[in-house]
Amino acid sequence: MRNKIDYGIDLGTTNSAIARMENGIPTIKKSGTLKDTFPSCINFNKKQDVIVGDAAYNTMKNDNARALKTFENGQTNTFFEFKRTMGTTHTYESSNMGKSFSSEELSAEILKTLKSVIKDENISSIVITVPAKFLNPQNEATIKAAKLLGFKHIELLQEPVAAATAYGLDSKSKDGFWLVFDFGGGTFDAALIKAEEGILSVKDTxxxxxxxxKNLDEAIVDQIIIPNLQQNFAIESVLKDTDKKEILRNAVKFYAEEAKIQLSFKDSHNVLSNLGDLPFEDDNGDEPEIDVLVTQKDMENVLGPIFQKAIDITKDLLKRNNLKGSDLGALILVGGPTYSPILRRMLKEQITDKVDTTVDPMTVVAKGAALFASTISVSEEVKEGTRDKTKLQLDLKYEATSVEVDVMINLKVLKEKTTGTFPEKIFADIIRSDEAWSSGKKLISEKASLIDLVLAEGRSNSFEIQVYDEQGNKLECQPNQFSILQGIGGLEGMQVLPYHIGIGRHYRSEKKDLFFPIKGLEKTKRVPAIGVENGLKTRSAIRPGMISDIIRIPIYQGDYDAEGTNPLLNNLINEVVITGENLPAFLPEGSDVDITIKVDKSQIMQFSAYFPLLNYTEELELEIKPTESPEKEFLAQAITNAKKTASKVSANEIKDVLVNLEEQLEREGGSPDGRMKIQNDLRKELLKLDSAEKETEWPKVQQELKDSFYEFENLIKKIKENSDGEDLNLNQLENHIKEYKSTIEQIIKDKNIKTAKELTDEIDSLDTEIRNEVSGGAMDVNKIKYHDREFNTLKWKDKTKARQLINQGLQLIADGRTKDLRPILHQIWDLRIDAEGPTETPE
Known part of the structure; x- marks a missing residue:
């Protein structure tokens, strides 16, 4: 029985690996082909056998070539790079199996193969790595894949954190900033790590x-290989058909991958196919062949822009943390593509010359995952299921990481968990695996005993527990080993939220819903985390027992610059739906709702809504909604609309990117993966466009703010000159003017449209209050008379009640009690359907 998880899996887009802690060392467990990693590729053959890894990858190459004979979709039984569609509704059809598979079902087959590598024990608990920028649906799908395989205890670990853990343990530098540059087969992560005396923390991602x-391979296909075929053969009919073009791209992708690998250590490479490798006839009846010499310069022209995207993300990460590349102690390379000399040169030129190549980019994530797993206790459920109660059961409590060399362990005997007969006096000797230190025999019992340990520096220390009776006879115990990482700390708090988690909130000044993070769930908050938002308002009444009466609260994930943007431009996690079915009593419109969202270490969420009026809490498991791959036509129209908006606001750089996305859609729109990637890039440009539109709006908003302030300032000046402010606190109003001046200066400096509008509303409201006060309530009188005059043209929630209130107001006017009109006006306003609602309102 293991006390800690000890196993880590790197479930990669293109390659996967498993590592286990052995004598304090994270050890890669090799596949059947004796390789550290194997391709994340699956083949279902005609016998309905499941083939995984290199054999499946070779079969895929042959299948993709054979598909050129008929150019028919749906004939393949081999699947690869399905990690890119994790958390989506997309499925992969296998004719041999007679069914379709989701990405998580295919991932479960990869996990099964990794699990089968371990021959000497059954694994119930696992740490699986995921990209830091995975969204919640992708994380949830990863956990689902592990559950399909029967894992009982699953922890997700962000890949850069795993890499930093492995690097940090061996690094001689225990202080400073590190940058993990993780360019994998399908995803890119950059993580800024701060080390302080060996304590690691993630500052930002x-x-x-x-x-x-995958993008590199596709770029070589689209910009080198297919143009070469197009130049020498008549393949226009294939290129005009989206499905046929995608089949051709898949068939020649292997040549692209080979060229990429060869040019990692050669100056040039001849991409050459053999006769029959591309078994189709072009429009002239000829069988195409590939024959093109690719140089380092060619490769740089093609791959450089893709690498530049990752470098630009890294630059932005450093910039928003007020750092430069020169501030970094190390830039740590992770992922196969980081072997590229092109990328390494670009990183040294643009980020830092401290590019660290001491770790193996292909295995560092799996090793780091195993190290991290050695600090996580196995769940009680798993422990109970794996106990051998004939052995003496022990309870161990200790810190799994330490920057000190002298530590302690809390050890006690669990006789109630033991069925065997054991002596009264029991002694334990704790021996370090290098046999250079042992505790000596210590008396232990059912009461906790503290035993001092000495750690070897800068490594994972493995210890064996040997238990004896009074006569020195050895007794079997469980667990009988444990490990502590020395020279590194803070791992339990390293994982952070990669996105803001928030909801759409209605801003009266903006006259629309905007995304805002929930307090406590902002980007880079450590997980587990709890977010709370109080005082939200219902937009309609909810009747008890009525399933048709609904409160909808959409939950989104947004990046660091998402606050104040259109919620729909962010990633919808799911829409929480609360009905009247379980409510104990009637909930009026405009009632308070307090929401709480708990996020665990794997970013899985729990949601609760508290209704103060009813003293009732609704708790919901926040089931993550899979995303759907958009249709090509939808993306084409969305890009067209965005281009029009970009032209309107003169956002030429954004427009250029949109034109490139249009071309990309033509190349890659045949695959769900390609469309999802384009949608992701389009969303980024739409967010930029949203900001650009606000920039064009700013001059008008700025002028309105200034006008409101100057009008208010002149009002106070005239009141002082005419001595009309008997009932006003003029000193307080003049202080307001000073505060407004200071605030307006900052708003103008920041060009903060939302705050400018809110302050304009506040100044206008105060201006109206004062004018009403000095005029003896004349403005309130006019408002009552307006509602009376326009009664039949206005829209009311309750027409009878509105009429009664207006009549009360008219009577107060007739009685000369104009100062009592304000409460009635508030009630009238609340009954207006066309009036703007409260500032915070989930639908």
Missing amino acids: GGDAWLGG
Whole structure:
């Protein structure tokens, strides 16, 4: 029985690996082909056998070539790079199996193969790595894949954190900033790590879940190989058909991958196919062949822009943390594509010359995952299921990491968990695996005993527990070993939220819903985390027992610059739906709702809504909604609309990117993965466009703010000159003017449209209050008379009640009690359907 998880899996887009802690060392467990990693590729053959890894990858190459004979979709039974569609509704059809598979079902097959590598024990608990920029649906799908395989205890670990853990343990430098540059087969992550005396913390993350080696291969296909075929053969009919073009791209992708690998250590490479490798006839009846010499310069022209995207993300990450590349102690390379000399040169030129190549980019994540797993206790459920109660059961409590060399362990006997007969006096000797230190025999019992340990520096220390009776006879115990990482700390708090988690909130000044993070769930908050938002308002009444009466609260994930943007431009996690079915009593419109969202270490969420009026809490498991791959036509129209908006606001750089996305859609729109990637890039440009539109709006908003302030300032000046402010606190009003001046200066400096509008409303409201006060309530009188005059043209929630209130107001006017009109006006306003509602309102 293991006390800690000890196993880590790197479930990669293109390659996967498993590592286990052995004598304090994270050890890669090799596949059947004796390789550290194997391709994340699956084949279902005609016998309905499941083939995984290199054999499946070779079969895929042959299948993709054979598909050129008929150019028919749906004939393949081999699947690869399905990690890119994790958390989506997309499925992969296998004719041999007679069914379709989700990405998580295919991932479960990869996990099964990794699990089968371990021959000497059954694994119930596992740490699985995921990209830091994975969204919640992708994380949830990863956990689902592990559950399909029967894992009982699953922890997700962000890949850069795993890499930093492995690097940090061996690093001689225990202080400073590190940058993990993780360019994998399908995803890119950048993580800024701070080390202080060996204590690690993640300061910020950036990345792109649709940027990786797959994009490099596709770029070589689209910009080198297919143009070469197009130049020498008549293949226009294939290129004009989206499905046929995608089949051709898949068939020649292997040549692209080979060229990429060869040019990692050669100056040039001849991409050459053999006769029959591309078994189709072009429009002239000829069988195409590939024959093109690719140089380092060619490769740089093609791959450079893709690598530049990752470098730009890294630059932004450093910039928003007020750092430069020169401030970094190390830039740590992770992922196969980081072997590229092109990328390494670009990183040294643009970020830092401290590019660290001491770790193996292909295995560092799996090793780091195992190290991290050695600090996580196995769940009680798993422990109970794996106990051998004939052995003496022990309870161990200790810190799994330490920057000190002298530590302690809390050890006691669990006789109630033991069925065997054991002596009264029991002694334990704790021996370090290098046999250079032992505790000596210590008396232990059912009461906790503290035993001093001495750690070897800068490594994972493995200890064996040997238990004896009074006569020195050895007794079997469980667990009988444990390990402590020395020279590193803070791992339990390293994982942070990669996105803001928030909701859409209605801003009266903006006259629309905007995304805002929930307090406590902002980007880079450590997980587990709890977010609370109080005082939200219901937009309609909810009747008890009525399932048709609904409160909708959409939950979104947004990046660091998402606050104040259109919620729909962010990533919808799910829409919480609360009905009247379980409510104990009637909930009026405009009632308070307090929401709480708990996020665990794997970013899985629990949601609760508290209704103060009813003293009732609704608790919901926040089921994550899978995303759908958009249709090509939808993306084409969305890009067209965005281009029009970009032209309107003169956002030429954005327009250029949109034109490139249009071309990209033509190349890659045949695959769900390609469309998801384009949608992701389009969303980024739409967010920029949203900001650009606000920039064009700013001059008008700024002028309105200034006008409101000057009008208010002149009002106070005239009141002082005419001595009309008997009932006003003029000193307080003059202080307001000073505060407003200071605030307006900052708003103008920041060009903060939302705050400018809110302050304009506040000044206008105060201006109206004062004018009403000095005029003896004349403005309130006019408002009552307006509502009376326009009664039949206005829209009311309750027409009878509105009429009664207006009549009360008219009577107060007739009685000369104009100062009592304000409460009635508030009630009238609340009954207006066309009036703007409260500032915070989930639908």
